[in-house]
Amino acid sequence: MPIIAQTLCPDPVAPEEAGTRLDKWLAARLPDLSRTRIKALIDEGQVSAAGLTITDGSARVKPGQTFAVAVPPDAPAEPEPQDIALTVVHEDDDLIVIDKPAGLVVHPAPGSPDQTLVNALLAHCGDSLSGIGGVRRPGIVHRLDKDTSGLMVAAKNDRAHHALAAQFEAHTIERAYQALVWGTPVPPAGEIEGNIGRSGADRKKMAVVKSGGKPALTRYKVLQTFLGGAVSLVECRLATGRTHQIRVHMTSIGHPLVGDQTYGRSRAARLKAASPDLRESLSRFPRQALHAYLLGFLHPTSGYMLKFLADFPCDIKELLHLLELE
Structure with missing residues (x-):
């Protein structure tokens, strides 16, 4: 089933509200959303006016302006295994080394809730991944940018995670x-x-x-x-x-x-x-x-x-x- 965002359309900007920052104005009009959440939605391109996407939370609102805020449903609390092809360079009981393709995000984050390396590793390694990185980043010791390709190592147990993290730290x-x-x-x-x-x-x-x-x-x-x-x-x-x-x-x-x-x-x-x-x-x-x-x-x-x-x-x-x- 496709994920459908809820669209919120507050009343138009009142004359006395003119000049207010957009993020502050939306926070006042949408009390169920925190200002931090509103800022994230703006950064993600989920706020529009007259059909144009607005990505600047500091923009000043004008009298009569109307805004639409698309609020995607909450992502699952924990990443789910997804069958995504991996190029495995080396694997043993402690770790896995992969050649990450460009375009693959390493772990779930706002704007990339799934289809990440973490989702692929969960499907490939099962429950063996280290939990030190937290529920969103199991096994992840270091990262590469989404559009950078190349070698990464992930830990398959906590002992390996500690040892690899110590080497990165040093x-x-x-x-x-x-x-x-x-x-x-x-x-x-x-x-x-x-x-x-x-x-x-x-x-x-x-x-x-x-x-x-x-x-x-x-x-x-x-x-x-x-x-x-x-x-x-x-x-x-x-x-x-x-x-x-x-x-x-x-x-x-x-x-x-x-x-x-x-x-x-x-x-x-x-x-x-x-x-x-x-x-x-x-x-x-x-x-x-x-x-x-x-x-x-x-x-x-x-x-x-x-x-x-x-x-x-x-x-x-x-x-x-x-x-x-x-």
Whole structure:
């Protein structure tokens, strides 16, 4: 049965209410919804006026305006197993290593209540997943962005979860990514250091901040250049694991990732020497061209060092092929 959202339509804005923040106005008109819930609904695009979606809770309401608020039903308290195909790189009694495809969200969250990696792991592993991550994140020790592909490890029992989490905390996990970026970093190998926190200009984005945030360190190395240095393949290794760290750090030095809709802007139109097909492929690449290709850690039971490699997925392979042909 399809999930149907309840649509609430408060009375129009009264003249004396003009100039009130939208989130505050909705909270007063819809007392059954908390202001936090209303803010989340606005962020998720569930609020509209005259058929247009509104995503700015600080927008000021005008006399006579009417709003529609779509309230999806509450998600299940616990994620349910769902038969979603997984590429399993390694599995034993303690852990599972998977090659996550781009587009797969790691765990349920507002806007992604199901069809996540957690739902897939519950179907694949049954009740063996570690519960330390909570009911929404069983087995999850670390994350990759939805549109980042590559290697992840999940714990299948609490002992393994503790041991893996301790390695992440101590920064002894070996993690390496490869990415296509605009331009060529100078020097060709180096470190990017800068605290990462919420952007003051856009709370949905992260940024290198002058005060606050969390320390972050990324080590990068240029592996190959294309189109006379207009695009480069780089390797990035994380000394820390902050939200969007590679994307934010590479952008901070002027080399955002190809395809990054949040932190980068396509430079394909400037590539006069590139073929039309290549310019089109670069400008329309649908996600950040970022792949977690290497993952290494000590096995929580045997103590042996495990190291895994994952080849590029087809979309990045095809783009690299076009670049190499130029």
